[in-house]
Amino acid sequence: MSNRFTQIRHHAVVILAVLATAGIALPVSAATHGIALYGEPALPADYEHLPQANPDAPVGGTFSDGQVGTFDSLNPHILQGNTPWQLRFLAYESLLGRAYDEPFTLYGLLAESVEVSDDNTQITFTLNPEARFSDGTPVTVDDVIWSWNILGQQGANGRYRPAFAKVKDVEPVGERGIRFTIHAPDRELLMTLGLRPIMKAAQYADDEAAFFRSGLSNIPVTSAPYVVTDVDPGRSVVLERDPDYWGADLPFRRGTNVIDTIRMEFFGDATAHFEAFKAGELSSMRETNATAWARDYDFPAVRSGEVVLSEIPHQRPTGMTGLVMNTRRPFFDDWRVREALIQAFNFEYVNNVVNAGAQPRITSYYANSPLAMDHGPAEGRVAELLEPLSADLLPGTLEGYSLPESDGKLSNRRGLRTAAKLLAEAGYTVENGVLMGDTGPVTFEILMQTGSSEVQTIVDIYVEALKRLGIDARAVAIDSAQYTERMNSYDFDMTWFTRGLSLSPGNEQLAYWGPDGVDQPGSRNWMGADDPAIGAMIDAMLSAESQEDYTAAVKALDRVLTAGRYVIPVWHNPVSWIAHRADLKYPADRLPIYGDFIGFQPDVWWIED
Template sequence: MRRVLAVAATLLALAMPAFAGTNVVPALKQFGEPLFKPDFQHFPHSDPDAPKGGAVTLAAPGSFDSLNGLILRGVPPRTLGLISDTLMVPSGWELDAAYGALAESVELPDDRSWAIFTLRAGAHWHDGEPVTARDVVFTWDQLQAHGAPFLKSFLDRVKTVEALDDRRVKITVNGVGDIKPIIDFAVTLTPQPQHWWTANGRDISKTTLEPPLGSGPYRIKSVDAGRSVVYERVADYWGRDLPVNRGLYNFDSVKIDYYRDDDVMFEAFKAGAYDFRPEYRAQRWSTGYDFPAMQDGRIVKLAVPSDLPLGAQGFRLNTRRAAFADPKVREALGLLFDFDWIRKNILSGQYRRTRSNFPNSEFGASGLPSPAELALLDPFRASLPERLFTQPYEPPTTDGSGNNRAQQREATRLFKEAGWEARNGKLTNVKSGEIFRIEFLDGSGALTRVIQPYIEALRKIGVEASLRIVDSAQYQARLDDFDFDAVVVNMNFFTPPGTELRGYFGSAAAATKGSANYAGIREPAADSLIEKALSAKDLDSVQAATRALDRVLLWGFYMIPHWHNPDNWIAHKTWLAHPATPPKYDQDYRNSNFPATWWVDSAKLGARP
């Protein structure tokens, strides 16, 4: 009866008259029509008959010191999203679509200048209070006042958010004709309970370790600050029967243990301390899983293919510092990173070299610029390197032997052109007498085995290179303040790329502490191409703009590219089960490390030795 009434209420709401010239839809898609029709029952990568129950222990690197994920300060758990809902969610099968979660429908005008989200009548917080449009407005207002700069920049095309009544919230966007800022708002903003945050002296602008009230499939049961967090499944979760949630969130209990050292974390897995492990180290994946639990079948390995466009991992050089302001210096530093030797000797021959800021996607540059790209680049030809127009970008290559003298000679030449030369074995600025120094900042130590050979290569030509490993809180604080020379960052993007481009590469973000423009890029051509990508009306135009942008960034040598792996490497205990079909564009393994569609196979769990 409860479900019948809910369906009846939904049909009644959808039957209500809309504004003239508008459409009311249950799903959004930027280009074309949504893949899943309004009557779909569940996503193909979930099993609606998956049993609920059991407990799983996961592991995470580093630490956490806050349970407030809205603000800049503090480091929250990556799994904090388990306690909350968004208005809509992606499907895992499309790159530009969203389906209703908190929102049952969206009303849109033809010009896409605004949207009205109607919240589901049964959506409620864990204390039973309904989720209202006022909660959405409250969250938006607090984000504008106290939110992390990158999140604010990601949603900066949203102009206003207003509650029309208890269940309807209207957003107005800057510009017309583009649905992407509406989709971004729907899948990104996590409404917070106004009645909870404004009670008992709580302050949403500050960090807290008090478990926040949520509306999602889990609540926080216990917290050991910086060491572990335990979630428990909400048995009466209001959204458990939504098509977007069927077959998901199956564990009754989820514990996340934190480890400050990656090697210690792996040893804990070998000892059985946790149950599910994504693996990011090729050498370990190839040779490290030979311990007893693997040999006797208690643990199995799984390679999960994914077509998900990936973020570009690499060393980001802080051009705010004078030593790295010259592109010749940045190019020289890139020449001395011998990826081929590292791939052969450290990465066990695995991984693909990253050649774009948009790897594993159709948004990155390849070959020479197309006519559409040239039309966008030509107005800036005088300020761009000629090679951008005449050569495809390729990162340096070697034979992998470690004998990269040709690269050393070319790097030395570039340093000399930039005003640096070797004196008494030290690379020295010919004008100031300053010695060239570079410090690599790391928050976990996981990449020490890659960074250290690079440091040795830099020292060979007189660079004073060093590695500094700090705890996760200090690491995040220094990133937010741009207090580093070089840092390894993996820049994920939504597809098609949107306002996150401003946060990653825009000039305004370069001066905004807490933004993701770690390199400090201030490039008029990049700013123009970002806006072209954001204003594009079709996929071809988006791709032309992002490919042209990619060329500007690559030939500016703001990043020393690393590598990427299109597959997800997973090791897990055999009593964990999963659907046969993974999503085409998986997010869970890479973003939160939470296996949302998995469950406990009680028969295998009971049969374990």
């Protein structure tokens, strides 16, 4: 890029910034039905339905979903309490809805149109005049602004707060418009502002503090197709499809959310959950274990055809699943210790015990996708992004990092020898079979939620391996409410960890592993990652002006995270395994690229008589 071009571009940005500061409206693109991160939405303005939806799906029936654990709150937007999974999406609509058949495209939902300024610092949503809450009252500009403001407060779920500081102003535009102005160009941030849940401000007009109080007495007034109709504390929640839902005929909703009743049933452990499904009490069962899928799904209902076994492929990243180390704890703050603990984990043996060796290992955060880091030395644009930070990058970031492989035997001698050497380099010694540090014997907890026999098996095997290094690791299982509280305050040493990642990473990466989450409670940065290279790669990703630069930045971020050695990765499923009643159908001929993900079940499923 020439110096002359750089100067012209700089002057243009300065002029736009001055105009915005003066309150002068910036040039905007024409109002559209949708918005894409790069290019244009795949669906035209007059589209009839989402590609993954069946517009002729029959309406009616009951879907019974099982969940392990319990719940003590119906507000998924706050830090306190444990909320039923998916309630956020079944009860709360957003201005725009995500199309899971495209990497990152949003279409109008509560908003009938969206406009973005040419410099990507402003976005204006125009509400659909027909948008209504479940009590029949209209969704207003005030509701949108109130929802935005309340989600940015302390006590709200940490996933919403990082974006709050980046928004300079939120203002009404006429009767149905809401304009957000951000401090610096960021198209991805502007898009995600359209995904915030919209709540009814008047529900909390007399006592706004009630929004932050956990409990089951405050039944939400919903903005989505379902309403909460029955609650059995800790045991079940029932949602009914709102027959007067205003958006049933919207193109985005046509053929979705057609099941009349959704029951969420809660079980104390995975065994009780599975037995309830076998007994016909539940409609569907997701299986994550390859051995169990091959071994345990030959019960009478399967043989008779009453239950169908479906395999749903997907093209999304593996994300990260495994044992995460809390680097806020001194022992885990040294990368050599973290590498030692990875070396001590005998993946091949554990995978054989748990999965008969059938499931592939997660090799990086964005593996299984075009965004995954390339193994071996960094090259091209990825190397250019990382090189200025090379002096502070952990070993393996630039050179290439790969997880260790064992011979599959229980002894794992090579891995344990490597681990012992790394621990010695980090200053630890073994005395009478006990690993000693500056403060005495090394001991830590591996925290789990009660009810997962698979995780318990993994941890039990690992604890025995750590004993051979002189480490006293203890497996501790607690209930889901205690677990949520401790995760929000980062009160753990090591725990089971899952982060699903998308094909369009953006500002949410700051919540996952950004610097604010090191000390600020309630973020998703459980590992306490505090590496400036992470922030730099996220910045490069958010400011990318082309798909090529964007991909390079994500690949570079993948390298930094993987070489950070924060998590001991286990396996992933390139397909989702779902056992379900034969009358419960899904559009198998039009699966989205995300497969079985948010927005799939029960959203595009239906029940046939």
